[in-house]
Amino acid sequence: MNASAMRTAVVEAARAMNAAGLNAGRSGNVSARTEEGILITPSAVPYHELAPDDLPLLSPSGEVLREGSARPSTEWRMHTGILAARPEVGAVVHAHPVHATALACLHREIPPFHYMVALAGGNSIRCSGYAPFGTAELAHLALDALEGRTACLLANHGILALGPDPGAALELGVEIETLAHQYLTALQAGDPVLLTEEQMAQVHEQFRGYGR
Numbered sequence: 001m002n003a004s005a006m007r008t009a010v011v012e013a014a015r016a017m018n019a020a021g022l023n024a025g026r027s028g029n030v031s032a033r034t035e036e037g038i039l040i041t042p043s044a045v046p047y048h049e050l051a052p053d054d055l056p057l058l059s060p061s062g063e064v065l066r067e068g069s070a071r072p073s074t075e076w077r078m079h080t081g082i083l084a085a086r087p088e089v090g091a092v093v094h095a096h097p098v099h100a101t102a103l104a105c106l107h108r109e110i111p112p113f114h115y116m117v118a119l120a121g122g123n124s125i126r127c128s129g130y131a132p133f134g135t136a137e138l139a140h141l142a143l144d145a146l147e148g149r150t151a152c153l154l155a156n157h158g159i160l161a162l163g164p165d166p167g168a169a170l171e172l173g174v175e176i177e178t179l180a181h182q183y184l185t186a187l188q189a190g191d192p193v194l195l196t197e198e199q200m201a202q203v204h205e206q207f208r209g210y211g212r
């Protein structure tokens, strides 16, 4: 994807985030790597008004290389930190969906209660420790929770989902919120039966076969 196509993909993912119920209002943000630098959604611009040229372009360390229509998202440290530390990742989606955020407020991870937990790369979707929004400390805690994974919960805050491009990261974010909804619903009825390591190993094997 060239830089111009990536601008469009970031805007589409930001808009789709609200349409998919991952976010309400202006919270949440999307970033993507391009050859020129890191594109990120600006802060305080409603996504339905967002245009591709509104996206600021950042260096890997967060300097503004090209201005957008507003300052970069307050979470730029988290986005640039992840993209710098994880060269295989092309895009990051951050959102505050209701069910996943509810679990994050309990500091509970999503255990292997459902085989789709394997989509995020491991046998759980971890919850990070708490740090205030926008801080370098939060960026570090997020990276810890993402070790070996492509998604995590952020304590008392929301979620992160990573992917090769903004559309794939968004799709994973929707899966995480669905899993969180299912897990919370199951918890209300009893103790969900967790899959064993062996059962999860088989799922990872099958996912590899499907190229997921």
Ligand SMILES: [Zn+2]
Pocket (backbone or CB within 6 Å): 027, 028, 075, 094, 095, 096, 133, 157, 158
């Ligand atoms: Zn947030």
